[in-house]
Amino acid sequence: MIRISIDAMGGDHGPDVVVPALATVATRRPDIRFIVYGREEIVGPILARFPKLAGVSELIHCEVAVRMDDKPSQALRNGRWKSSMWKAIEAVKNGTADACISAGNTGALMAMSKFCLRTMATIDRPAIAAIWPTLRGESVVLDVGATIGADAHQLVDFAILGTGMARSVFGVERPTVGLLNVGVEEIKGQEEVKDAGRMLREANLASMDYRGFVEGNDIGKGTVDVVVTEGFSGNIALKTAEGTARQFAQYLREAMSRTLMARLGYILARSAFNRLREKLDVGRSNGGVFLGLNGIVVKSHGGADANGFAAAVELGYDMVRNRLLDRIEADLDLFHARNPKAASLQRSGAETEEE
Known part of the structure; x- marks a missing residue:
């Protein structure tokens, strides 16, 4: 079994995106188990809508959630020991989990990960x-x-x-x-x-x-x-690559809706445009990995949808399975x-x- 700890309160959408993403991963990866950290009164009802996921998950209540605009030092000082982010990282340190996934504040996640897990012996900085x-x-x-x-x-x-x-x-x-x-x-x-x-x-x-x-x-x-x-x-x-992809996608949408002939051309070439849209979707490559630490921590984009967060979880899964x-x-x-x-x-x- 591969055990993944989840900061369910992180990101722009929190458990509304995180829990459905975990349900998708649980269907595709039968050997995965989740330890979900978050406020029970918020995460619990959403988790209950996915019985199969609930059967492979353990929900642990955490009163504190690190905010997206918290400074790293502030989050480390106020969120240590009791926040969902800290607890998810600590599970990796204690061996309870094999990897940690969070869509939360990047600076806070890096500060907590470095403080909790420490860097590898010969690594100066992650x-x-x-x-x-x-x-x-x-x-x-x-x-x-x-x-x-x-x-x-x-x-x-x-x-x-x-x-x-x-x-x-x-x-x-x-x-x-x-x-x-x-x-x-x-x-x-x-x-x-x-x-x-x-x-x-x-x-x-x-x-x-x-x-x-x-x-x-x-x-x-x-x-x-x-x-x-x-x-x-x-x-x-x-950031330039992500912005350029969104800019090109916007140009394409505007061009395809400008005239009747353009809309007809889009209908005829819909499958090709769908493939292009998949290539331009930055969420499909979601997941920044903190390397150089004594543990695996994956940072999902804060605004990722369920598919994007699922991609980050599966990235962590693959790295554990392949002994990164x-x-x-x-x-x-x-x-x-x-x-x-x-x-x-x-x-x-x-x-x-x-x-």
Whole structure:
């Protein structure tokens, strides 16, 4: 059995979206069990409408719900020990659950996850990884918002984390990896990116196929399975892609309804337009994964519908089933065994940051 803890109070819609999503997943994944954290008087009646889901779920009452506009420090101070978000994360720490899913406040979820689960031994800072639809299928892109201004060692860690995720989710034994840069030439880019590229080439890890630098237009092409960048540029790229998809969809809707002939053309090509709409639906790739922690935490988009939240839950399920953490730990151990100087520099950097 794979056990998933759920923050039912998170997101823009809370249990009205979360519970139907869990019912969908329970039908598709018979070996899944849920521990649902939330206010019993709100979640209970909705859960009762799905008897099959209720049979594979345990509802645990939590009086406090982290609000979407709470500051991370405020949520950590007021929501620790008793909020639905904290309890869902804590279940992973205690081994009660294998993964945690929440659509709640991103900053609060990251702060609580890092505080409760801690980062892996050789990881300085965690990363948020996103599944990115491409012309070739899908790619992993990280970091998309957790660490602003990552150094070379952190970028190398992100490459290893993203490789583990690609192996777990896509089933690719040796994913291709690229560092996002302003050009593909080795002389271009910031020193941190160039140093990270050199370290990855020298490491020559069997788990990844490092392809060098990639540019922004390579993300949508699917040039590599894993695109590595720091959180500032990664978050801008993600939000730009989501906005462009919605903009194009709006243009298409307006064009198809402008004239009688356009509406007729839409009717005749409806199946093709439906496939295009599925490709442009950002909810189908919903779920940002917090990588580098001693546990699996998936952040669903706050405004996701039931299908979107179900996608985030199934992403967590797949990573548990395919032993994501074991893969990442093995790759990190191998890299740092070959590069003891890198591990030493990271430890000293972490100690300086704590001081």
